[in-house]
Amino acid sequence: MTDAAVDNEPAANVVVGRSLWGDAWARLKANRAAMFSLFYLGLIALVCIAGPWFVPHDYTTIYSDYVRTPPSTEAYPRADMVKGALDDVLKRMRVDLKDWKLEDGRATITVAGTRPIDERYLRYVDRSDTFDDARMEAKSPDGLEMTFSAAVKQQYFLFGTDNVGRDLLSRTLVAGRISLAIGLLAGVVAVTIGVVYGATAGFLGGKVDEVMMRIVDVLYSLPFIFFVIMLVVFFGRNFVLMFLAVGAVLWLDMARIVRGQALSIRRHEYVQAAEALGVRQSGILKRHVIPNLLGPVVIYMTLLVPHVIILESFLSFLGLGVQEPMTSWGVLISVGAHNIGSANWMLLFPAFFLVSTLFALNFVGDGLRDALDPKDR
Template identity: 65%
Template sequence: MSEVVPLPAPPAARSLWQDARLRLLRNRAAVASLVVLALMTLACIFGPWFTGHPYDRVYQDYVRVPASLSAYPKAEALPAAIQRIALRIRATPSEVVVDAAEVRLVLTAQRPIDQRLLVYFDRSDQFGTPRITASEQEGRRLALAVPIKRQHFLFGTDSNGRDLLTRTLVAGRVSLAIGLLATGVALVIGVAYGATAGYLGGRIDMVMMRIVDVLYSLPFIFFVILLVVFFGRNFILMFLAVGAIEWLDMARIVRGQTLSIKRQEYVLAAEALGVSIGGILTRHVIPNTLGPVIVYVTLLVPKVILLESFLSFLGLGVQEPMTSWGVLISDGARAIQATPWMLAFPAAFLVTTLFALNFLGDGLRDALDPRDR
């Protein structure tokens, strides 16, 4: 008798989501964008803890200093700073020697120098507490050793003397949070509203979509201004205002998908088995609309960030000392000729985030398209 050769096991079938994940991983631009977004989010969340500067700390001696990899103060700026402090003490500086860690100098005056006035060195952002090394001529001549406070401003400082790197990262927290939260509000309202309207159909669908048309006719800026007038400017208001408008497009997209899904055999079978409307929506309709919805969400997040930046540019966004990328770009645009770094760095973060989100959206659209399987 001939030996029976077992047939090889059939390959395991892949679901639509598994196939979409594999095709998304093969899209280099989408994967690179996902990595960039992850790094940007981590930098905005944890970065301000390592910059060494509070986001609202004002350095009066470092107003509008340019970006630099080396520490401030610069050696050439120290004599002028010492001269300003000496004028407050009513003394004349001389024999100024600048070392890496301290400045040695001599203060002379016509009367005995009040040593309490040396606190002006300590109040400065450039120097620490001075140490008197010698006192001559009955206190009219003091030899001082003044430590230097070294500060790093990798992105420079703004018009108020605040570290721009810290403020850019904190602004990223606000902009990304508003983008995600407002998109979440639009996702929940839009999916529930659109699926209900599309599945119920008839007069209910007509009434619900006419409400959407009425809301479309309301000017968005006018709506936001009314909210600001009545409730003031705050973080919660921003994402509620944006999310309460952006769900309209989501509702139309989900309604269109629901109109085709509700005629499918598995939905008709569920109706014949007596499944409730809520059960059909949550188990059959909404899960099958998530493909286009996920793609639209990735495109909605940059749109919301741009809306928040636009509102902040107009002065309707977050309040000082909190900031967002739109606020920083607005401040930088007003001082672009004198301080171009105030515009360049926040704009670079915003543009990079928007490009990454759009590339990721394109990759998800290609990966979730069943016609490309």
């Protein structure tokens, strides 16, 4: 064996190590529940963001002919519903029904009145949620009898409609946008404030730490609901207020968690070496303390988002959250709870989306906790 072969043999057996994040990702991929939850969360987010653009109904459109319509994969109206919608139209036209028939998706109606019937009355037919394209077919010489035809609109309500006749599918998807956005934005606000505040308090220590943590204790004593009501009184009810109010309160837990981790990190040798080299405290915080806190912060973030969604749902249930015509899963569940006896689908669909999302977020949080735990490596 030549010297070159001897020199090259150790290089061929060099083992390349993996970083903490690479090892954590490999461990996370081995967790089937966490990976399925990640895929499900991505699917829910994609459906809620892009879904309303493909749903045929707008979330604010009211269909007065389809109030509390049960969910179905078949097109509405049913045969028995056409007659009821026709009676409502003829009442507005102030005429009497003489005869009608339905063929090939088009209704032919013969009506009679005590006074000559004006053709412009057909606009009442076009304004209906059931009929469209009304056309006069025949009219008696005295004008007291008229025959007209109208196309029957085909409407699909896969999730049914709510108590005022709005499509529940489009409202559930738009509500998902709001709930997920509030959860993520409030989580980012809480984590950002908590990490900076807690890392500063834990790293500086001494009197600075005492003063900063006593401020946290004072804020802990303020009732959350009272704080939100006070913000609503001063700034009104809007979407931005929701995540600011929730995020401005939930950072307290994050600050305490980060402070405890920072107290432990400041005693490590690499921090002491940086101090000995003359690195400023702000530089140590940015380069050493905060980056080493990312593991617990990422885990807490995944567990904080479902907490925020539940809080938003609770506030919306009390009437302190987002207001009509905007909606959220909490608002839909609140309305569905009041109509569970007569229209249980109004509660079941938004509740399923909310509960399944919360389960997925918790599974992801548990998976990240196991993947980033250095004791299990």
